[in-house]
Structures are given as C-alpha cells and as structure tokens.
Amino acid sequence: MLPCKNPAVFLSLAVFLSSLTACANSPTAKNLEQSLAADPQLQTNPVVFGEPKDQQPQTQPNQSTVQLPVDFPQDIPIYPNAKLETVTPATDTEKKVSTRWLSADPSNFITNFYTNQFQANNWQINQKPSDDVGGVFEAQRNNVLVKVSIQAQSVTNPAPNQPQTATKLLIEYLPSSTTTAQATPTSSPSETETNNAQTPSGVPQPGDSQFIGPVLPTNAATQPGTVANSPVSSATTNTSVVFTDINQAPQQLREHIQDLAKLGVLSPAIQATKNNAQAKTSQFAPAKTITRREYARWLVAANNAMYANNPAKQIRLAADSAQPAFTDVSVKDPDFPAIQGLAEAGLIPSSLSGDTTAVLFRPDAPLTREQLLLWKIPLDSRQALPTASLDAVKQTWGFQDAGKIDPKALRAVLADHQNGEQSNIRRVFGYTTLFQPKKPVTRAEAAAALWYFGTQGEGISAVDALKLQRPQT
Known part of the structure; x- marks a missing residue:
C-alpha cells in the first residue's frame, strides 16, 4: 500500500462526506444536489468543442436558382456549358430582356457554336463577329430578334471552384408580343393581303437555296400557333413533318425523311416557273435527283x-x-x-x-x-x-x-x-x-x-x- 503523503486531505474529505450523509434531507443538501446535477438542456443542445450548438454558424438555406423567363423563345439556342447568372426583365423604357451567362469554355468555342446554330436553323444573321475570338451576333427568325454578345475575360483572383479563364455571354431579345407589334403595323384589309403576299426582306423563303426546313401548308395561316409566310424549322418546333408527298418515297425511307425534317435539315424541292422564277412548294420530291x-x-x-x-x-x-x-x-x-x-x-x-x-x-x-x-x-x-x-x-x-x-x-x-x-x-x-x-x-x-x-x-x-x-x- 502506498503511504499517504497528505493525511489532512483525506481527513477533510471524510468529514465532508459524513456531513452530506447526515444532512441528506436538509434544504442545503437539496440545493447542493441540484447544483451538481447534469444540465437537461445538454440533451437538445449538445456542446461541440466546448461551444453550444446554438452558437455554431447556422446552415444557410439554398438560394433560389436563377430561372429563364417564361417567355424566353425556344428558337434561341443556348450554349450547353453556360450557367445563367442574372435576368433583367423588360421595362417601359427598355423593351428588351437581358440574360447574362458565364462559361468556362473558350470564347471561340461559343462563337463557333452560335455561327453553326444560326446557319443550320435558318436565322437571318444581320451582324456577326469578324473572328472567332468573340463579338456580337444579331439575328432574326420567326419574329424573334436576338442579340448575343460574347466576351472573353481572364479572372485575376478566381474563387476556389472558378476557372482561370471564362467567357461572358449576354443574350438579349425582344418578347414575342413586342416583336409582333413591331413587325405587324396597322393597315387596311387590302394592304394586309398585299403584305402577306410579300416575303420579309432578306429572309430565305421556301424555294430559296438557303432555306433549311419544311414549309407550312397553304392553310397554315389559319392554324393556331403559326406565323404566316414565315419558314418554320421543325428543329425548334419539333412538330410533325409537313411535306405533302412523303408517301411517294420508298416505305423503308419515309421515317428517315420525317426525322430529318423535324431536325430542320431538309429543304423543299425547288420548282421553276416559265420565267425561271422559283416557286414555293411544300413538296419534298423524294424521287427527284439531288x-x-x-x-x-x-x-x-x-x-x-x-x-x-x-x-x-x-x-x-x-x-x-x-x-x-x-x-x-x-x-x-x-x-x-x-x-x-x-x-x-x-x-x-x-x-x-x-x-x-x-x-x-x-x-x-x-x-x-x-x-x-x-x-x-x-x-x-x-x-x-x-x-x-x-x-x-x-x-x-x-x-x-x-x-x-x-x-x-x-x-x-x-x-x-x-x-x-x-x-x-x-x-x-x-x-x-x-x-x-x-x-x-x-x-x-x-x-x-x-x-x-x-x-x-x-x-x-x-x-x-x-x-x-x-x-x-
């Protein structure tokens, strides 16, 4: 047995315990017992590293993701690897809607993407960048006016998850109601018939060599959701093929023609008139030599x-x-x-x-x-x-x-x-x-x-x- 080096300590402890036993039912003992009891709040507020849980930083709720406007035209191509950052709605003074995007891809990738998309889907390109580094696109299709600005930038102090280089993308467009109002001025019935017979200046029409996509049937102007005298590419509308002579193609090839027409790849057959003019047609002419x-x-x-x-x-x-x-x-x-x-x-x-x-x-x-x-x-x-x-x-x-x-x-x-x-x-x-x-x-x-x-x-x-x-x- 080890010798006790400090007998006074043991003597004091024995006296203290004896006092507690003798006064177990006294008020003083009750107060002492409560002071030494475990804190019941620790069950709901545990201490982590010596600090109560309610003093720890609270997890912030997920911020709402920026959403595209409801009226965002489906015709406008969106670069796949771009993140929507802000949306500025139209106002009484500023009619256009602005959407800002950010992408980690080089600007030449994005410029080439929009060049191909606008060309393949039959947009009328009014302005395009002089090179593939970046610039401004201005295009029009089916009463949709869009401006795409591409600007490369370098990030000086990037965040941990942010790339060293990035490309800013600004897509501005006029809502359909605005463009329709601008594109359809008030006119008399006779003037309306004359205007409907004309084609928009500079826009490839069915029968033109630059037109890509199926054409609407002759009664399309009376169908809801269609625009008269506007070449609609099914690549964006994803509607059924409108060629009137698909049944003349071999049965094994009909579905292939229809699928490509929905992608907006195929153009209608060109029919020449007596004065060597090109006539509009809704026929694919499957047996005609290409x-x-x-x-x-x-x-x-x-x-x-x-x-x-x-x-x-x-x-x-x-x-x-x-x-x-x-x-x-x-x-x-x-x-x-x-x-x-x-x-x-x-x-x-x-x-x-x-x-x-x-x-x-x-x-x-x-x-x-x-x-x-x-x-x-x-x-x-x-x-x-x-x-x-x-x-x-x-x-x-x-x-x-x-x-x-x-x-x-x-x-x-x-x-x-x-x-x-x-x-x-x-x-x-x-x-x-x-x-x-x-x-x-x-x-x-x-x-x-x-x-x-x-x-x-x-x-x-x-x-x-x-x-x-x-x-x-």
Whole structure:
C-alpha cells in the first residue's frame, strides 16, 4: 500500500462526506444536489468543442436558382456549358430582356457554336463577329430578334471552384408580343393581303437555296400557333413533318425523311416557273435527283444538328474572306459557307486536300452514289479511310460492278462495310449485288444516308438528336 503523503486531505474529505450523509434531507443538501446535477438542456443542445450548438454558424438555406423567363423563345439556342447568372426583365423604357451567362469554355468555342446554330436553323444573321475570338451576333427568325454578345475575360483572383479563364455571354431579345407589334403595323384589309403576299426582306423563303426546313401548308395561316409566310424549322418546333408527298418515297425511307425534317435539315424541292422564277412548294420530291450543292448543304446541317452539343465534331462554316477552293463556287454563292467548309475540313476532294485536278465543284451536277459515300464516310469513322483494293471490295460486298467504282471511292465503300447493319449502303439501297457507282442519288436516298452518323454500336441517329433537344415549355 502506498503511504499517504497528505493525511489532512483525506481527513477533510471524510468529514465532508459524513456531513452530506447526515444532512441528506436538509434544504442545503437539496440545493447542493441540484447544483451538481447534469444540465437537461445538454440533451437538445449538445456542446461541440466546448461551444453550444446554438452558437455554431447556422446552415444557410439554398438560394433560389436563377430561372429563364417564361417567355424566353425556344428558337434561341443556348450554349450547353453556360450557367445563367442574372435576368433583367423588360421595362417601359427598355423593351428588351437581358440574360447574362458565364462559361468556362473558350470564347471561340461559343462563337463557333452560335455561327453553326444560326446557319443550320435558318436565322437571318444581320451582324456577326469578324473572328472567332468573340463579338456580337444579331439575328432574326420567326419574329424573334436576338442579340448575343460574347466576351472573353481572364479572372485575376478566381474563387476556389472558378476557372482561370471564362467567357461572358449576354443574350438579349425582344418578347414575342413586342416583336409582333413591331413587325405587324396597322393597315387596311387590302394592304394586309398585299403584305402577306410579300416575303420579309432578306429572309430565305421556301424555294430559296438557303432555306433549311419544311414549309407550312397553304392553310397554315389559319392554324393556331403559326406565323404566316414565315419558314418554320421543325428543329425548334419539333412538330410533325409537313411535306405533302412523303408517301411517294420508298416505305423503308419515309421515317428517315420525317426525322430529318423535324431536325430542320431538309429543304423543299425547288420548282421553276416559265420565267425561271422559283416557286414555293411544300413538296419534298423524294424521287427527284439531288444536286451536289444540296447534298453538301444537307451534310453540314445534319452533322451539326446531330452534334449540336459537341462543337468539336461540328463542321465549321467558311467565312466570306476565305479563298475559294473551287473556281465555280464564289463567295457570293449562297452555299459557299457549306461547300468551302467541307473543303477546308478535307471532307471533299479539292486543291486544299492535295487533289490538283479538283478545281471545279460542279454544284448543280447530280450527286452520284460513290460521291455520297466518299463525302459521308469520313464523318462516320472520324478517321482516315483504310487502304482498299478492288479485290477487297469484291470479297466484302460482292458487287458485280466493283470495277466501275472510282479508286478514290473504293476506300469509302470498303469502310462502309465495316459498319455492319448501320452501313449507308444497306440503309439506303438495301440488299444489292450491283452498286451502280455512277447512278444519280435521289433526295430520299440522300436523306436516308444522313439519318445516322457514326459506326456500328457507337453513333447517333436523327431520333437521338431529337431527344437531346431542349423540351418545349
């Protein structure tokens, strides 16, 4: 046993405990017991690190997320990787609505996105940036006026989760009621009939080579929710196809045509009158031969619509300042941006790709089967075409006329066989032992070829692209 070094302490403690035992029922003992009892409030307010819970910083409720205005036009494209920061509603003095966005992507990505979106969805572009670094877009479509300002900025003292670089995006638009009032002045009945017969200045109409999208039927002006004499692209309205002659297409290709029409890719057939004027039509003319310029336009529009949320896979439209790759397609040609863009991307043979013999594009010549594949397959595989020989094509496809295929197109034909059931030849022409490489392609066949991009098991169809579009409010 350890010796006690301080007996006085033990003696005092013994006296104290004896006093408590003797006075257990006294008032003094009761007070002492209450003072030493546990605090009942500790059960609901526990002490954390020596501080009561009610002294800790309270969790702030989630702040309400900024929402787009109810009247935000669905036609206006929104950059996928942009965050809405503020919304400034219209006032009596300032009629436009302003929405401010912030994106971590470079400004050239956003500029290219809006260039392709406005071009593919048939916007009338009144102003566009001089380069891809940034600037201002001003566009108009279906009585919607929009101004998109893109400004790159560098962040000097970024927050922990904020990127070092960012791009500011300002989207301003006039509400539909304002634009309708401005676009439809009061006039007499006779003047109204005259104005309805005219087309908006500078806006491509059905029958024009720049028009993309199905046209409204002749009685569309009487249907609710439609705008008379305005080309409506189903890429944004997501309505049923309005072509009146789809039943004339082969049954296996009808759904392909309808899906692409909903994406706003296809244009109606042009019907020439006696005075060489272009007449409006709501017909697709599926059996009509497609020209090289039409297919080039559809190819760019379809690819960019499929990859609307993936700028890296989109085809960049050529600027007016580009040096023409073909002597018969000048910068004034309405399809110059698409044709030149394909040439600059190396998707069609030209002097830019090293083919010194391809100085003419022949935009109004019929598109052949081998040309359809030669332009389309690189967008499916996204890589260089394989080396091909005549024997290899004969062994894979078994075409009796394989010897008639142009050597340049042999590689595309062989690569298409590797896509299995998703090959363009099987989807467009069905089972055949004759490829007929020089045979002109119909508009229905061209649409079927553009219905799917990619390889077997890894690609996107027009149906998939429609599902990715923004839902209608």
